[in-house]
Amino acid sequence: MCGIVGAIAERNVVPILLEGLRRLEYRGYDSAGVALLDGQGNLQRTRRIGKVKELADALQDNPIKGVTGIAHTRWATHGGVTEANAHPHFSSERIAVVHNGIIENYESLRTDLTTKGYGFTSDTDTETIAHQVHFELDNCDDLLTAVQNAVKKFHGAYGTVILDKNDPDRVIVARSGSPLVIGLGLGENFIASDQMALFPVTRRFMFLEEGDVAEITRTSIKVFDSAGLPVEREVKESNLEHDAGDKAGYRHYMLKEIHEQPTVIRNTLSGRLQDNGISANIFGHGADELLAKIKHVQIIACGTSYHSGMTARYWLEQYANVSCNVEIASEFRYRKSYVHPNSLIVTISQSGETADTLAALRLAKEQGYAASLTICNVPGSSLVRESDLAFMTLAGAEIGVASTKAFTTQLTGFLMLTMALGKHNNMSQDDHQHIIKALHSLPAKLEETLQLTDGIKALAEEFADMHHSLFLGRGDQYPIAMEGALKLKEISYIHAEAYASGELKHGPLALIDDEMPVIVVAPNNELLEKLKSNVEEVRARGGIMYVFADKEANFKSDETMRVINVPHCESAIAPIVYTLPLQLLSYYVAVIKGTDVDQPRNLAKSVTVE
Numbered sequence: 052m053c054g055i056v057g058a059i060a061e062r063n064v065v066p067i068l069l070e071g072l073r074r075l076e077y078r079g080y081d082s083a084g085v086a087l088l089d090g091q092g093n094l095q096r097t098r099r100i101g102k103v104k105e106l107a108d109a110l111q112d113n114p115i116k117g118v119t120g121i122a123h124t125r126w127a128t129h130g131g132v133t134e135a136n137a138h139p140h141f142s143s144e145r146i147a148v149v150h151n152g153i154i155e156n157y158e159s160l161r162t163d164l165t166t167k168g169y170g171f172t173s174d175t176d177t178e179t180i181a182h183q184v185h186f187e188l189d190n191c192d193d194l195l196t197a198v199q200n201a202v203k204k205f206h207g208a209y210g211t212v213i214l215d216k217n218d219p220d221r222v223i224v225a226r227s228g229s230p231l232v233i234g235l236g237l238g239e240n241f242i243a244s245d246q247m248a249l250f251p252v253t254r255r256f257m258f259l260e261e262g263d264v265a266e267i268t269r270t271s272i273k274v275f276d277s278a279g280l281p282v283e284r285e286v287k288e289s290n291l292e293h294d295a296g297d298k299a300g301y302r303h304y305m306l307k308e309i310h311e312q313p314t315v316i317r318n319t320l321s322g323r324l325q326d327n328g329i330s331a332n333i334f335g336h337g338a339d340e341l342l343a344k345i346k347h348v349q350i351i352a353c354g355t356s357y358h359s360g361m362t363a364r365y366w367l368e369q370y371a372n373v374s375c376n377v378e379i380a381s382e383f384r385y386r387k388s389y390v391h392p393n394s395l396i397v398t399i400s401q402s403g404e405t406a407d408t409l410a411a412l413r414l415a416k417e418q419g420y421a422a423s424l425t426i427c428n429v430p431g432s433s434l435v436r437e438s439d440l441a442f443m444t445l446a447g448a449e450i451g452v453a454s455t456k457a458f459t460t461q462l463t464g465f466l467m468l469t470m471a472l473g474k475h476n477n478m479s480q481d482d483h484q485h486i487i488k489a490l491h492s493l494p495a496k497l498e499e500t501l502q503l504t505d506g507i508k509a510l511a512e513e514f515a516d517m518h519h520s521l522f523l524g525r526g527d528q529y530p531i532a533m534e535g536a537l538k539l540k541e542i543s544y545i546h547a548e549a550y551a552s553g554e555l556k557h558g559p560l561a562l563i564d565d566e567m568p569v570i571v572v573a574p575n576n577e578l579l580e581k582l583k584s585n586v587e588e589v590r591a592r593g594g595i596m597y598v599f600a601d602k603e604a605n606f607k608s609d610e611t612m613r614v615i616n617v618p619h620c621e622s623a624i625a626p627i628v629y630t631l632p633l634q635l636l637s638y639y640v641a642v643i644k645g646t647d648v649d650q651p652r653n654l655a656k657s658v659t660v661e
């Protein structure tokens with residue numbers, strides 16, 4: 052949530068900061084800004100409401116330059132979308148600050164700082180950082196010490212970068228609860244909230260840990276832990292292959308990412324799925340011993356990742372014979388829950404930094420779970436670092452705010468986890484062989500499914516004028532219906548609800564009329580006949596049906612029903628296969644409606660605030 056880029060160099064850093072912001076824009080796009088120190092000790096700032104392009108245009112019209120700079124793209128939390136609330140924030144034209152996260156006690160800090168004579172020009176929590184650092188600086192006369200003293204006063208989450216006009220040869224950064232990475236250059240150094248922002252300038256990164264404060268000059272990096280003691284943090288060479296800054300000829304990142312799914316799932320399976328199964332060490336060192344004692348799984352996640360957990364529950368109980376609960380992280384973290392004996396806590400996250408999921412994991416670790424596992428797409432992220440075991444999805448960087456390939460690779464990981472747990476819980480040989488066969492066939496099946504694009508494009512035309520829609524599924528397709536509804540609402544702004552179709556007659560049937568499209572996911576499984584009855588209930592009430600069905604399910608198109616035949620597949624992978632047409636449908640509806648597909652209104656990709 053929000054993006055940060057910083058640089059300290061001997062050259063003009065404006066192009067580096069702007070390119071970094073463009074790469075981080077998916078994290079927030081309400082406003083953008085930059086503050087620069089030039090070689091003569093001048094501090095200048097430009098901020099604009101809207102996207103990074105607005106800022107870039109402003110800088111082109113009125114260029115400013117600097118050798119040290121900080122920049123930010125904002126997803127508004129405290130204070131509306133105004134230029135005054137855009138980062139960087141200043142204290143007396145001397146201290147400049149960019150910040151991700153939320154300073155929860157900002158109101159009391161603000162009252163205190165106002166009493167001390169600091170004037171506020173924004174409604175943000177971030178401005179308290181600038182003034183608090185300034186206050187501390189007046190007392191100790193050293194920027195590093197000032198930041199170390201200031202952060203002790205903050206409750207909440209921050210990843211922050213601070214400049215002092217009177218101390219132009221260093222920047223200070225601090226991290227607690229919001230990620231920050233330092234990029235190492237030659238005679239220049241960089242900072243960002245996500246390494247991807249810095250790929251054009253470096254591949255060498257130092258990841259800060261919770262509570263770290265660091266002093267960065269052009270030629271040195273000194274890191275101090277939360278106790279103020281000097282610490283070494285490892286420098287890692289990033290081997291992320293994807294330079295996701297590129298749309299590879301697709302009109303949107305989302306479409307590119309939908310089409311990448313066969314490849315990234317192949318990558319996720321590669322070297323992990325053998326002819327006769329998987330080895331448990333794909334979940335980390337010592338995984339087999341830890342998983343051997345597991346009898347219950349508690350899954351926590353948010354958004355699309357939560358839907359993958361919902362799907363996994365069906366697999367874990369059906370095939371692996373372990374009981375499973377799934378809960379939204381923001382609920383889990385604020386209630387007292389029962390911990391079953393021999394429970395595994397599983398977090399799922401594309402980013403590995405979602406604030407609620409991380410907080411839920413930390414809580415769970417205090418509650419006596421036997422082990423923790425994360426299914427995550429970002430190596431080195433907080434969830435990966437703080438879990439006992441990790442399964443890395445190899446989706447590559449996902450830029451479209453609406454998650455696609457991260458979701459299907461998570462599901463792929465869950466099928467492998469099902470086998471790993473099933474091995475210790477009397478999973479049948481038939482089920483074991485079925486999942487292996489299904490996973491081997493998955494990439495090709497997805498390629499085949501993507502061929503449905505033209506039919507789905509035509510279907511999308513019929514949706515563009517609709518205001519509401521209903522998605523129906525049963526069994527392990529119910530969470531897929533939920534994910535389909537989420538995709539449609541996220542990017543086309545059409546109200547969409549999902550129901551387990553057996554629930555129709557308990558309320559939603561009242562909504563059915565000829566202005567309510569009903570989307571059904573109907574693989575040919577043991578629930579097909581039940582689903583068909585639910586479809587007839589809708590038809591009898593004048594609803595218009597859009598059915599994604601296995602050919603052998605024998606649905607026929609007519610004036611009240613459009614049928615799209617999805618390639619027949621093994622039942623274990625049907626939730627993954629049926630996800631793709633729903634992604635494509637949302638995508639093409641959004642394109643027809645002309646919405647901002649990759650950066651839908653009010654959303655952000657990485658939600659690092661509560």
Ligand code: G6P
Binds near residue numbers: 356399402405654
């Ligand atoms: C945001 C994103 C969603 C994502 C959710 C959870 O809402 O827009 O696409 O599913 O966060 O994020 P995570 O990184 O934990 O999977």
